[in-house]
Each structure stands twice: as structure tokens, then as C-alpha cells.
Amino acid sequence: MADTATLVRGAPATPAPPTPSRRKWPKLKFGPYLLILPTLAVIGLLLFWPMIQIGIMAFQKVGTRQLRGEPAENVGTQNFTTIFADDEFWLSLQHTLYFAVVAVGATMLVGTLVGLLLNRLGKRMSTFVAGGVMIAWATPPITAAIIFTWLFGTTGGLVNWVLDRLPDWLVGGGWLDYNWFGTPLSTYTVLTICVVWQSFPFVAVSVLAGLRSVPGELYEAAKVDGSSPWRTFWSVTFPLLRPIFMVLLVLSIIWDFKVFTQLFIMSGLANRDAFNLSLYAYSEAFGSLSPKLGVGSAISAVLTVILLVVTAVYVRYMVRQGETA
Amino acid sequence: MNPSFFRRFSLNAAGVIVFIGAVFPVLWMVSTAFKPNDEIFSVTPHPVPFHPTVEHFDFVLNGGIADVSFWTYLRNSVLLAIVTVLISGFLALLAATAVARYRFRFRTTFLIMLLVVQMVPAEALVIPLFLDVKHLGMIDSLAGLIVVYVGFALPFSIWMLRGFVAAVPKELEEAAAIDGAGSIRTFFSVLLPLVAPGLVATSIFSFITAWNEFIFAYTFLDDQTKYTLPIMLQYFFGRSGNEWGSIMAASTLLTLPVIAFFLFVQRRMVSGLTSGAVKG
Numbered sequence: 001m002a003d004t005a006t007l008v009r010g011a012p013a014t015p016a017p018p019t020p021s022r023r024k025w026p027k028l029k030f031g032p033y034l035l036i037l038p039t040l041a042v043i044g045l046l047l048f049w050p051m052i053q054i055g056i057m058a059f060q061k062v063g064t065r066q067l068r069g070e071p072a073e074n075v076g077t078q079n080f081t082t083i084f085a086d087d088e089f090w091l092s093l094q095h096t097l098y099f100a101v102v103a104v105g106a107t108m109l110v111g112t113l114v115g116l117l118l119n120r121l122g123k124r125m126s127t128f129v130a131g132g133v134m135i136a137w138a139t140p141p142i143t144a145a146i147i148f149t150w151l152f153g154t155t156g157g158l159v160n161w162v163l164d165r166l167p168d169w170l171v172g173g174g175w176l177d178y179n180w181f182g183t184p185l186s187t188y189t190v191l192t193i194c195v196v197w198q199s200f201p202f203v204a205v206s207v208l209a210g211l212r213s214v215p216g217e218l219y220e221a222a223k224v225d226g227s228s229p230w231r232t233f234w235s236v237t238f239p240l241l242r243p244i245f246m247v248l249l250v251l252s253i254i255w256d257f258k259v260f261t262q263l264f265i266m267s268g269l270a271n272r273d274a275f276n277l278s279l280y281a282y283s284e285a286f287g288s289l290s291p292k293l294g295v296g297s298a299i300s301a302v303l304t305v306i307l308l309v310v311t312a313v314y315v316r317y318m319v320r321q322g323e324t325a
Numbered sequence: 326m327n328p329s330f331f332r333r334f335s336l337n338a339a340g341v342i343v344f345i346g347a348v349f350p351v352l353w354m355v356s357t358a359f360k361p362n363d364e365i366f367s368v369t370p371h372p373v374p375f376h377p378t379v380e381h382f383d384f385v386l387n388g389g390i391a392d393v394s395f396w397t398y399l400r401n402s403v404l405l406a407i408v409t410v411l412i413s414g415f416l417a418l419l420a421a422t423a424v425a426r427y428r429f430r431f432r433t434t435f436l437i438m439l440l441v442v443q444m445v446p447a448e449a450l451v452i453p454l455f456l457d458v459k460h461l462g463m464i465d466s467l468a469g470l471i472v473v474y475v476g477f478a479l480p481f482s483i484w485m486l487r488g489f490v491a492a493v494p495k496e497l498e499e500a501a502a503i504d505g506a507g508s509i510r511t512f513f514s515v516l517l518p519l520v521a522p523g524l525v526a527t528s529i530f531s532f533i534t535a536w537n538e539f540i541f542a543y544t545f546l547d548d549q550t551k552y553t554l555p556i557m558l559q560y561f562f563g564r565s566g567n568e569w570g571s572i573m574a575a576s577t578l579l580t581l582p583v584i585a586f587f588l589f590v591q592r593r594m595v596s597g598l599t600s601g602a603v604k605g
Contacts, residue, residue, distance in 0.1 A: 035423035046476030053453035132344035138587030300449035311444040
């Protein structure tokens with residue numbers, strides 16, 4: 001399977017980065033360091049330093065006076081005791097976790113099924129459907145959120161109209177003026193549909209790319225042996241595509257864990273009952289007239305630590321796959 | 326009707342359903358944008374406008390949204406995106422050349438760092454970065470946002486571009502060196518033209534990152550004349566949540582350029598993110 005990597009990459013076929021030769025190109029001793037220096041400066045200043053700042057500010061009181069330039073005062077672990085004693089924090093954490101589990105599960109399931117379907121379709125039909133799927137992927141998060149708010153709108157919303165038309169024994173009655181953004185559960189239902197709609201294409205296209213790299217003989221052999229499609233998927237396709245599923249799973253978890261824009265549009269800062277961790281942190285930091293950036297940082301620190309653990313799994317996996325070679 | 330025909334038929338039917346599910350929300354947005362108000366709120370929704378109108382686009386384009394003209398927001402968004410593309414493209418090309426062409430100490434560390442920082446939640450960093458930008462007096466300045474966007478676009482751009490640089494045969498550069506070209510000359514006459522397609526793909530990625538970005542622009546920008554299109558859209562949506570025709574017209578204007586770019590670049594994007602995930 002030496003050439004599968006090339007296939008997975010899609011067009012243009014970029015082969016695995018060849019091991020750079022020892023011969024220097026061109027002859028510059030500090031060449032590579034000079035070339036990565038600007039990147040290191042940008043990343044250090046914009047990503048690493050702020051991460052350290054979160055760690056520092058989580059133990060400080062940073063409010064209106066500090067925004068005017070006064071030095072921050074250390075308050076020890078007070079920010080953390082505040083948030084851990086706040087029901088809002090546990091509710092937000094719960095929302096974040098439940099949403100991640102449901103949205104990631106649904107994204108992987110829908111994405112994989114669509115990927116398998118695209119692989120079975122004829123060439124022209126496959127390109128056509130993949131093109132449509134790309135459109136969902138390409139929609140900016142803010143417009144996606146606004147479109148779904150409109151689709152699930154109380155007045156003039158299409159979904160309520162359809163649900164009202166469906167027989168009552170199937171979906172119940174009274175849908176016409178149902179407010180989807182009235183309770184956290186219904187808000188998150190819309191959010192999940194919106195986020196899955198936007199993220200399943202990436203899974204589908206990646207799974208398709210992976211499937212195209214599986215040698216057809218394996219499927220022929222499975223067919224000859226009388227394997228059912230279900231069995232073939234779990235015994236042939238899944239093991240071969242496990243690396244792809246692994247990467248997709250980790251990326252989906254990371255993306256769905258920190259979803260902000262869509263929930264901000266659908267529910268907003270006023271609706272505290274429906275917060276997730278990102279929104280809760282943002283609301284504490286900027287939401288009121290007396291900003292509490294220290295408390296916001298403490299919440300962000302919790303979010304960052306969770307994501308770093310997931311990232312560690314991802315990085316370990318990529319290193320083992322030889323991606324950093 | 327034989328079974329293989331039936332199977333092909335049901336597969337294609339499933340394909341059509343997926344297609345409709347994927348594009349329907351976007352079509353509904355465009356369709357609403359062209360509907361007159363009485364059709365938008367009619368008791369029986371129409372899939373397409375019976376009496377298409379451009380009144381909502383006219384309203385959005387001619388300053389109905391806020392006190393500031395739509396073209397100001399468009400200019401801000403385009404300016405931000407283009408400068409982000411130029412800076413991150415240039416820096417990414419340098420770094421990608423380093424990792425694809427040289428073997429140096431900390432090379433692996435650098436690559437791992439690129440992976441890690443792609444996962445850093447922007448939603449968390451907005452708090453310290455707001456404080457930094459505030460202390461630097463760069464609130465309401467597009468330059469402050471550009472710097473942040475470069476930071477967020479750069480790691481993935483490098484990751485994506487290094488495959489393109491590695492694909493250029495090194496013999497070409499060696500030949501140029503033998504012919505007496507210096508390293509700068511080799512870079513501009515040999516490497517740059519050959520990685521141009523990769524640079525285009527990376528640029529579109531950075532463009533979309535900057536064009537779509539919401540949370541930093543929302544936090545850093547206070548002055549309405551500095552708003553970008555997403556912030557304009559959110560502001561308008563928050564203020565007049567029921568004027569769906571105009572909201573959808575504004576959303577359409579924000580979305581269509583991204584969709585066009587995206588369809589152009591998507592294959593390279595997938596390969597960048599999951600490249601090498603399957604290796605024999």
C-alpha cells in the first residue's frame with residue numbers, strides 16, 4: 001500500500017514529504033532558522049504568550065481598573081473557587097459535554113454514511129452530490145446560525161410550518177407558534193442540527209478520500225467469501241480507515257467543544273440558562289458593565305486544559321503516523 | 326425491473342436527498358432574500374419567490390442597515406482578508422521551505438508545535454488578547470485584527486504548503502544553483518512559480534479564515550465604521566430580528582464569495598488536514 005498516502009491527499013498528488021537530504025539547499029548555515037523565525041515570533045506572541053497570560057490572569061482580579069492600565073492584584077485561587085461554586089459553571093460544562101457527545105456522534109455517523117454513499121455513486125452523480133455537500137461546509141458559521149434561526153423561527157419559520165402540517169399522532173400538535181429558543185434543550189437541538197449540517201461534509205469527503213485508497217481486491221475477496229455489507233464495513237473498511245476516523249474524531253471533538261459563534265447568535269449572552277463554557281467565559285469576561293477578565297480566564301483555562309488533553313492524543317497519533325517526519 | 330437497476334436507483338435517490346439536505350438551507354436563504362415581505366410571512370411558505378424582488382438587496386446595499394454604508398463594511402472585510410492573505414502567505418512560504426527543504430535541529434519540535442497551536446481555542450485567547458490590544462491602544466484598529474488573523478491562519482497554512490514545496494523536485498533547484506543562481510534567485514525563479522498553485526490554495530484558506538472570523542472582530546471593534554461584514558450582520562440581526570428579507574440578503578452577500586472560493590480550494594484543504602492519515 002505504498003501509494004495510498006498519495007491517493008488520500010487527493011489532487012494534486014503530493015507525495016509524502018521526502019526526507020530532506022543532508023546536502024544543504026542553498027548553502028546557508030542559519031537558513032532554516034531564519035526562515036521559521038517570523039513564524040515563531042508570530043505564534044509565540046499570539047498563541048503561546050496569551051495562553052500563559054490565561055494561566056496568570058486566572059489567579060488575578062482583572063477588571064475595569066486593570067483595563068485602564070492599573071496593575072492586576074493577585075487573588076490566589078479565588079477565581080476558581082468562585083466558578084466552582086457557581087451552578088452556572090457546572091451547567092455550562094454539562095451543556096458543553098452533552099453537546100460535544102451528541103454533535104460529534106451525529107457528525108461522524110452522518111459523515112461516514114454520506115462518504116460511503118459518495119463512494120458507491122457513479123462518477124458524475126458523486127461529483128454533483130459532493131459539490132452540494134461542499135456548500136454546507138463553506139457557509140460561514142455566522143450565516144449558518146442565522147439561517148437556522150430563521151428556519152426554526154417562531155413566526156414564519158419553515159420547520160414549525162412543516163411540523164404543524166404533519167399528522168398530530170406523529171409529531172404532536174401546537175407547533176405553529178413553538179419557540180425553539182425558549183429552553184436550553186430545544187436551543188441545543190437546533191444548534192446540533194446546524195453544527196452537524198456544517199461539519200458532516202468534512203467527514204464525508206475525508207472518508208471518501210480514504211475509501212478511494214482502499215484496494216478494490218479486498219472488497220472482491222470479501223464478496224467472494226460471502227460477507228454482508230455490514231460485516232464488510234466493520235472487517236475491511238473500518239480497520240483500514242481507522243487512522244482517518246481517529247483524526248476526524250479528534251478534530252470534531254475539538255471543534256464542537258468550543259463552538260461559540262452559532263450559540264452566540266441563536267441564544268446570546270442574555271440567555272444564561274443555555275450557556276456552554278465558551279459563552280460562559282465570554283459573558284463573565286465581557287458580558288457585564290463590570291468586566292471580570294480574571295474569572296473569564298479561569299473558565300477559559302478549564303476549557304483549554306480539556307482541549308489540550310484531546311490535542312495531546314491527536315499529536316501523539318500524528319507523530320506515530322510519521323506526519324512530523 | 327432487475328435488482329441492479331433498483332439498487333442503482335435507490336443509491337441515486339439517496340444521493341439526491343443528501344444533496345437537497347446539504348444545499349437547502351442556503352437555497353432558502355437566497356430564496357428568502359428575493360421574496361417580498363408578504364411572501365416571507367405568508368401562511369403557506371413558497372420554496373421560490375413568486376414575485377422576486379431586489380428591494381432587500383437595495384435596502385442592504387444602500388445604507389439601510391446602519392448609519393454606515395454597506396460598502397464601508399465590505400471594504401473593511403476585503404482589506405482585512407487581503408492583508409492577512411499576503412502576510413500569512415509570505416511567512417508560510419518561508420517556513421514551509423524550511424521544513425520541506427532542510428533538516429535542522431528542532432524541526433520535529435516545530436512541526437509538533439504547528440499541530441498543537443492549530444488546536445488552541447481562539448475563544449479562550451480572546452480574553453488575554455483583548456487586554457494586550459487594549460494596552461497597545463489598538464482597539465478599533467484593523468491592524469490589530471490582521472495580526473491576530475495571521476497568527477490563526479499561519480499554522481495550518483504552513484502545514485498545507487509544506488506538501489507543495491516538498492513536491493517540487495529538488496533537482497530543479499540544484500540545476501539552478503549549478504547555473505549560478507543565488508538562493509534568492511532560485512527561490513523566486515524556480516520554487517515560487519512551481520508552488521504557486523499551493524500558494525493559491527493556502528491563500529484562499531487564509532482569506533476565508535479572516536472573512537468569516539467573528540469573535541475577535543466582535544470584541545475588538547467598537548466603532549461602527551470599522552465593523553466587518555460578519556459584525557455588521559450580527560448587529561443588524563440583533564437590532565431588527567424580524568426583517569428576515571434584509572437579513573437574508575445581507576447573509577447572501579456575505580456567503581456567496583466564500584462558497585465560490587471554497588469550492589475552488591476544498592480538495593486541497595481535505596488533503597492538508599488528513600494527509601497521510603492512511604499509510605500502508
